[in-house]
């Protein structure tokens with residue numbers, strides 16, 4: 001069996017263990033500690049954002065973001081349909097109802113004109129949405145200018161899902177820093193990892209302090225354990241944050257490597273008939289977390305996305321269809337959705353190629369050879 005090539009696997013630099021040793025030496029194994037504070041400061045500096053709360057996952061960050069935005073049972077929250085389920089699940093944790101909005105073709109993210117249609121329609125039904133969750137899919141920035149303009153017109157807060165977009169910028173500003181709140185993920189497959197973790201970020205200190213309070217079981221100031229609100233156990237541990245402190249030092253290099261993967265695939269594969277890549281619009285800088293291709297069987301001579309995926313699998317290479325849109329998921333079949341066919345088409349024809357920052361040129365060459373052999 002040939003060596004497995006993964007879609008996106010963890011990639012350590014050489015500083016992570018040092019921070020973990022520091023934690024062991026000081027016996028800071030418990031949640032919280034100097035690495036957590038340090039990682040929060042490192043992220044705030046990197047992103048040019050006021051405040052960061054390091055948490056146990058990106059999903060937890062979204063959940064707290066929704067609580068801070070006042071989302072309660074029966075409320076509606078607009079969410080990009082083309083995304084991973086973790087963007088939408090926390091809406092359900094609150095007993096709220098997701099309202100899905102389809103994508104535009106340029107960046108594959110929330111279609112601003114459809115967002116406007118959806119908000120108008122929800123308001124006409126007496127159901128003004130409580131928050132909007134746009135996503136920067138695969139590290140490609142959404143059309144934030146237009147989305148922000150619409151959100152501010154209707155005075156609806158944005159909780160920006162930048163889980164896949166750390167290191168990406170839109171018009172020179174970091175993804176995740178446009179909304180009232182933003183979230184990041186450091187799950188094992190993301191561009192940097194803490195083995196598992198996330199962050200809630202924002203410029204309003206009151207929100208981020210409240211997030212830290214809720215994430216540590218909502219303990220009131222008292223010598224005994226006293227609670228006036230429901231709390232959560234959502235903080236990042238000092239060990240995980242130590243990994244994060246090492247990882248942030250290599251983040252820019254890992255972004256460059258992922259962007260180089262994209263360039264390589266683009267150069268080697270774009271001549272194949274029926275294959276196409278998503279191009280960075282002017283002003284956008286994608287971290288190219290995953291390189292994705294569309295395979296159109298009408299122009300590829302009948303070759304489908306599945307043909308390519310199965311051929312890669314046969315050579316022990318992991319690839320994956322694009323996210324299945326949330327409005328097509330059985331669990332969300334009752335949720336309102338504003339669709340235009342774009343995400344469904346992306347799902348039917350799109351494939352994520354191996355994209356780790358630790359791939360060797362020989363690995364990329366193997367992927368390319370298999371794909372070329374299908375043609």
Ligand SMILES: *Cc1c(COP(=O)(O)O)cnc(C)c1O
Pocket residue numbers: 056057058059060083084086087135161163164184185186187197198
């Ligand atoms: C990974 C991911 C999340 C969730 O992050 P976790 O840290 O895995 O909980 C949320 N949204 C998107 C778009 C993601 O890709």
